[in-house]
Amino acid sequence: MPKNYINLLTKKTQGELKDAKNIEFSSIYSAFLPILACVVWIGLVIANGAVSQNVKIEKVNIETQKTMENDMSVYQKNNGQLVQKVDILKPIIQKDVDPNKVFDQIRKNLSTYSEILSIDGYTRKSDGQFSFSGKSKTYLDLSRVIKKFEQNTELKNVNLKSIAYNKDADIVTFSVTFYYVTL
Amino acid sequence: MELADRDLKIADDVSGSIKKSTKKDFVDVLKQYSIPLISVSLFLGVAIISIFPTATSIFDNYKQLDKLKASEKTNQDTLDKLTTLKERDAQTISDLATIDQIVPSEKTKIVGLQQFIQDKTKQYNLDLKEMTIGEQLQKVSDGTSTTKTSKVATVDAQGNPIKNTEDSLRVAPTTAKIEGKFADIQSFFSDFYKVNDLYIITTMNLKSSTSISPNQITTSDAKWSLDITFSKYAFSEDFLTNSVAFTKIPISSVPDSTVLKYLRDRYTK
Numbered sequence: 001m002p003k004n005y006i007n008l009l010t011k012k013t014q015g016e017l018k019d020a021k022n023i024e025f026s027s028i029y030s031a032f033l034p035i036l037a038c039v040v041w042i043g044l045v046i047a048n049g050a051v052s053q054n055v056k057i058e059k060v061n062i063e064t065q066k067t068m069e070n071d072m073s074v075y076q077k078n079n080g081q082l083v084q085k086v087d088i089l090k091p092i093i094q095k096d097v098d099p100n101k102v103f104d105q106i107r108k109n110l111s112t113y114s115e116i117l118s119i120d121g122y123t124r125k126s127d128g129q130f131s132f133s134g135k136s137k138t139y140l141d142l143s144r145v146i147k148k149f150e151q152n153t154e155l156k157n158v159n160l161k162s163i164a165y166n167k168d169a170d171i172v173t174f175s176v177t178f179y180y181v182t183l
Numbered sequence: 184m185e186l187a188d189r190d191l192k193i194a195d196d197v198s199g200s201i202k203k204s205t206k207k208d209f210v211d212v213l214k215q216y217s218i219p220l221i222s223v224s225l226f227l228g229v230a231i232i233s234i235f236p237t238a239t240s241i242f243d244n245y246k247q248l249d250k251l252k253a254s255e256k257t258n259q260d261t262l263d264k265l266t267t268l269k270e271r272d273a274q275t276i277s278d279l280a281t282i283d284q285i286v287p288s289e290k291t292k293i294v295g296l297q298q299f300i301q302d303k304t305k306q307y308n309l310d311l312k313e314m315t316i317g318e319q320l321q322k323v324s325d326g327t328s329t330t331k332t333s334k335v336a337t338v339d340a341q342g343n344p345i346k347n348t349e350d351s352l353r354v355a356p357t358t359a360k361i362e363g364k365f366a367d368i369q370s371f372f373s374d375f376y377k378v379n380d381l382y383i384i385t386t387m388n389l390k391s392s393t394s395i396s397p398n399q400i401t402t403s404d405a406k407w408s409l410d411i412t413f414s415k416y417a418f419s420e421d422f423l424t425n426s427v428a429f430t431k432i433p434i435s436s437v438p439d440s441t442v443l444k445y446l447r448d449r450y451t452k
Contacts, residue, residue, distance in 0.1 A: 023216070030219035037229035044237040051244040058251035065258035068265075073430060075268040078275045080432030085282050085418070086442045088351050092416055093442055095383050096449075098376045100369055103400075110397035118394035124387035135394045183441045 090183070095128045097180045102130050105155065105180070109148050116141045131161060131177040139163075142174055154181050264434040278443055281450050285381035289320050289353045289417040296357050296382060296413055299375070307370045309363035320353035320417055351422035354414050356385065361409045365391070366401045368409055379450060386412040 012020075103122065110117055119134040136142045142163070149158045155178045162175040268275070297316045304311040361368065368389065375382070388410040395403050 027216075027218040030222035033222040034225035034229060037226045037234065041229055041233045041237060044234060044241060048237050048241045048244065051241055051248060055244050055248050055251060058248060058255055062251060062255055062258060065255065065262060068262055069258065072262070072265040072269055075265055075272045075275075076432075076434055077426060077429045078272055078279065079268045079434070079436070079438075080429035081426075082275050082279055082282075083432050083436045083438045084351075084429060085279070085286075086438040086446075088418075088422075089282065089286060089416075089446075090439055090442050092352075092381075092383060093445055095385070096381065096445075097384070099372045099384060099387065099389075100376070103369065107397045107400065114396045114398040118396050119400060120391045120394040122387070122389040124384060126385050183445060 094182050097128075097130075097182055099124070102180055105152065106132050109152060110145060113141060113145055117145065129157075129177055129179055131175055133162075133173070133175040136172045136174060137170075139165075139172055142172060146176065149176065149178065155179065156181055261434060268434065277451070278438070278446065281446055285379075285446075285450055286352075286416050286418055288423055289419050291417065296415075299378065300357075300359055300361075303371050303374050304361055304363075306374075307363065307367040309361050309367050309371060312360040312362060314359045315357065317355035317357045317415065320355050322350055323352045323354050323416075350419055353417045353419050355417070357382075357413045357415065359409075359411050359413075361411070362406055363409075364404060365395075365407050368407055369401065380415075381450070382413045382415055384411060385414045386410075 099122070106119070106122070110119070116137045117134060119132055121133045123131045123133075125131075136145070142160070146158065146160055149155055152158075158176065158178040160174060161177045162173075164173050165171075166173060297314065300311065300314060303309070361371070389407055391405050391407050393405050395405055
């Protein structure tokens with residue numbers, strides 16, 4: 001513009017100058033945004049790496065555990081076999097009773113009544129139930145015998161299965177059933 | 184005229200100057216906002232392309248890590264139980280050997296009681312009236328062979344059905360009719376229970392020709408007649424070869440201690 005000219009254009013106001021300055025500062029600050037983003041990203045990548053490392057470690061641990069489990073599965077199999085076999089054998093073992101023990105129990109319980117009672121048979125059924133049959137002089141004696149059998153803890157489910165009075169012989173015939181406790 | 188021309192020229196210059204100024208302002212504004220725009224764009228770009236996927240990946244990995252840790256804990260519990268089983272495996276094998284000795288496989292030749300009964304009846308002056316040796320194994324029909332299936336999964340890890348092991352036992356019955364004195368029959372039973380093998384007296388019918396006082400039974404000369412059935416049990420081949428069922432028993436399961444104690448006391452020599 002020639003020197004002699006008068007500049008009629010208005011100068012920037014203080015406000016406009018301040019705004020321009022603010023914009024300049026904003027520009028400078030905004031330049032940090034990508035840097036900030038990169039820093040955050042790098043931080044996240046590091047954190048992710050750490051978590052991933054832990055995941056890898058856990059996977060290796062689990063793999064090791066699985067291998068150990070496989071190696072030790074034979075013990076599980078042995079235990080399972082024993083558990084099953086014992087379960088299967090339990091009802092059979094419960095029937096494993098020496099008849100002499102049963103004879104002794106009966107004799108022991110009847111010893112005080114040997115003058116008034118007599119025995120003529122012993123039986124065992126396939127469900128494990130024992131019984132003995134005999135003769136008694138009176139019903140009263142028989143009821144005492146039954147009570148004594150019921151008090152015996154080695155016997156359970158004691159029942160007077162049959163009872164009959166023979167008028168000609170004046171004798172009571174009876175049959176007592178029970179189970180012998182094993183296991 | 185000169186003045187008018189000069190004014191006109193000034194006006195043209197001002198007008199040109201205003202136009203230039205407007206263009207310059209626009210460039211300035213563009214310059215001023217370009218950095219923030221680029222910065223924000225870069226920030227958003229980095230955020231969308233890198234930060235969000237990485238953050239998502241972290242959350243996924245955390246979730247996976249939690250699952251893996253839970254799985255590791257479960258596995259550790261299993262390993263602890265397996266270690267306990269390993270520690271008592273020697274006893275388990277010993278118990279299994281005892282069971283296999285008294286309850287063999289159905290393929291094993293079952294040695295009957297024939298010789299024992301013949302020898303002992305002779306030894307105790309008993310009269311062996313009749314004997315039927317059970318060498319033919321039969322299915323057990325009284326329900327004793329039923330396995331507790333509730334403890335066993337019905338399918339294996341691959342989803343294949345596990346064989347049912349309900350027919351796990353076979354039985355070979357031996358029947359005999361013996362006559363003799365009560366004391367001799369007692370001696371026979373006494374020796375029978377010393378045999379290191381599992382024979383169950385399934386049925387028995389011991390009858391006397393006369394009624395005898397309890398205190399005189401063992402001393403009486405009265406003849407007793409004994410009808411007896413001994414049962415020898417064997418595990419079915421189907422059961423023994425079904426090893427998948429054994430591994431499906433929970434690790435925490437323990438064999439019935441009372442049965443084990445009985446077996447150890449009676450059959451472990």
